[in-house]
Amino acid sequence: MFVECLESMNSALGENHPDTLKTMNNLTLLYSRQVHYDKADSLYIECLEKTKSILGENHPDSLDTMNNLALLYYRRGQRHAKAHSLYEESLRKSKSALGENHPGTLDTMDNLAMLYITITVNTSRSVPCMKSIWKIDSPYWAPNTLLSMNNWATFYGKQGEYKKARSLREECRERRVKI
Numbered sequence: 603m604f605v606e607c608l609e610s611m612n613s614a615l616g617e618n619h620p621d622t623l624k625t626m627n628n629l630t631l632l633y634s635r636q637v638h639y640d641k642a643d644s645l646y647i648e649c650l651e652k653t654k655s656i657l658g659e660n661h662p663d664s665l666d667t668m669n670n671l672a673l674l675y676y677r678r679g680q681r682h683a684k685a686h687s688l689y690e691e692s693l694r695k696s697k698s699a700l701g702e703n704h705p706g707t708l709d710t711m712d713n714l715a716m717l718y719i720t721i722t723v724n725t726s727r728s729v730p731c732m733k734s735i736w737k738i739d740s741p742y743w744a745p746n747t748l749l750s751m752n753n754w755a756t757f758y759g760k761q762g763e764y765k766k767a768r769s770l771r772e773e774c775r776e777r778r779v780k781i
Contacts, residue, residue: 604629646671660699668692689714
């Protein structure tokens with residue numbers, strides 16, 4: 603259905619229309635989730651180039667596409683350096699263009715922190731990032747905060763840091779009750 607929708611958008615609005623590009627980004631995200639990485643890779647690159655060219659490098663859609671491409675590289679597990687570079691660029695631009703507490707900025711920050719853990723299994727760079735995310739009191743971000751906290755509790759448990767894991771799970775449980 604996404605392919606048909608993209609074809610219709612191309613015909614009706616043109617391949618460079620913002621809505622067409624958003625549909626292209628969504629199709630690519632679907633390919634990525636379905637592990638069709640080769641299809642997703644080339645389409646994301648095309649989408650990112652067009653979105654930056656048409657809407658600008660700091661537009662939320664450009665930043666979202668950049669974050670999604672970095673996520674694809676992260677999921678592939680082969681291109682952590684490219685993912686890291688894209689996440690860093692996306693985070694820097696998101697903070698500047700959208701603000702520290704914007705959902706897009708927070709998504710990128712969360713993804714970057716998880717990449718740090720994957721690459722280095724060292725929490726020195728990622729923990730401060732995660733703690734700043736957990737302080738955000740936003741109705742939009744609340745479910746993501748809980749998921750992030752839960753993931754970190756699991757990570758701490760696997761590292762044998764059971765007190766940290768237990769403390770984080772308890773805080774997560776308390777926040778869940780408040781939602």
